[in-house]
Amino acid sequence: MSKKVVVLGEAREGALRNVSFEAIAAAKKVAGGGEIVGLLFGDAVQSLGEEMIKYGADRVITVEHPHLKHYTSDGFGQAFMAVYEQEKPEAIVFGHTALGKDLSPKIASKLDSGLVSDVTAIEGEGDDAVYIRPIYSGKAFEKVKNKEGLLFISVRPNNIAPLEKDDSRSGDVSSVSVDITNLRSVISEVVRKSTEGVDLSEAKVVVAGGRGVKSAEGFAPLEELANLLGGAVGASRGACDADYCDYSLQIGQTGKVVTPDLYIAAGISGAIQHMAGMSNSKVIVAINKDPEANIFKVADYGIVGDLFEVIPMMIEEIKKIKTN
């Protein structure tokens, strides 16, 4: 049976996050031929609707309100429930982002439904679909089925490939007016600590440093390499604990879980705590002076050497390729 699916798109600094397109691709599988309705909430999101359609949504509904400028669970919850009542979908797909993690359990609880969080792959389609998600910090996986009723999943960024953008697609972008009231949380300040541009959890390339980076200044070559590759810089807990960088960069069991196409671990020994956050990356490169370092066990390619020699050489080599 085909399902009507709603997908919550997510904007960041005026543009849709990639995970929104990945969620649409996931919704296609869930829908089994059913209609896909994109949702966008914010203070000015109407213009982003078309983009969701080009990536596979059939139509888009927006809710715009000054109180939706910043995400709050009450504000977005009210917007979602208003659209839900209007559309009565059979399935819901969110991104498993900070927003999705915060909002999805509230909505699931309101709707008395199950919720399969942090899905990294979908097998089968429609009613037969099985959802794969990592457990035990990525050391094992489980296959989960929804027993009955409303299906609700959130998808981990960077795992389900988006559909190819099709500029010829068109569809209706309509808006619903919702009175957003009684917000119990008021956001008084937002401090952006993340490095400019590329979001660590969505980055296709991550260059991460550990204790071997030795100082805050030691991250400079890593940043240069990351910028060159259009990626983001990350760090091990050791580097954060030693104050070489902000905890917002930490990758691991505590910290962020990343699954980029390329993960470069520089001066990271490979403690289990760290591996939990990156071991599912597609290609792993390890650079470490210690040939016995654990990180070499999960690395696809390893160089035993000083990162301060290796990384600048890598930058030069990659520049040569890029200019050719």
Place this chain on the structure above:
Amino acid sequence: MNIYALVKRTFDTEERIAVSNGKIVEDGAEFIINPYDEYAIEEAIQVRDEHGGEVTVITIGDEEAEKQLRTALAMGADKAVLINTEDDLDEMDEFTAAKIIAEYLKDKNADLILAGNVAIDGGSGQVGPRVAELLAINYVTTITNLEIDGTSVKIIRDVEGDSETIETSLPLLVTAQQGLNEPRYPSLPGIMKAKKKPLEELELDDLDLDEDDVEAKTETIEVYLPPQKAAGRVLEGDLSDQVKELVDLLNKEAKVL
């Protein structure tokens, strides 16, 4: 202040994980308090020490979970509640857990409920917000700082690395992110005292719940280990040749540049 901390007994994921008959092998494994719940317990204790009141730790599980509750009591919690589902439930999901905890809490007039933002075993991070929704109270997730003044609450939360300052009020549920505090280790006197602190054990019956009321909405049909990665290649030779080879491999073999 009436403070509750939600605690989960979890497999220590620093352990080697093995799967047998579609289930994680638990024999002989080390079990711990979910690390994020330790931040919640620590914060609960600090809030009580500053504002007065009582900290109750709650868990769902079997008798084995008593050990983790005693650890929380040894850290400084005042009371513990074990909701023992061993005889009633074979399967549970986040819906089940939240429903049971909310049913226990609904007439307790909690001012503040704390939980970890995620458990390191299941990793879904649903139970906290679900419980708040069922109790019709506000919640804030992944917090790194908490200040309470009367019923006003000022929170800093981590949002994928950015930090948001939030103003809200009690009653409230919060989930802890790393950085909220440094959880204490139980002291020897604390461990001795914990043995005498009240630990209440309840079953679904005591909460007027039937198995049907809390039946899981989702079901795990298989658990498996990721395919073993073939051993990687550690490059050899002159360092500059190694780097050339690496970049070439990334470009042509792995195709990630």
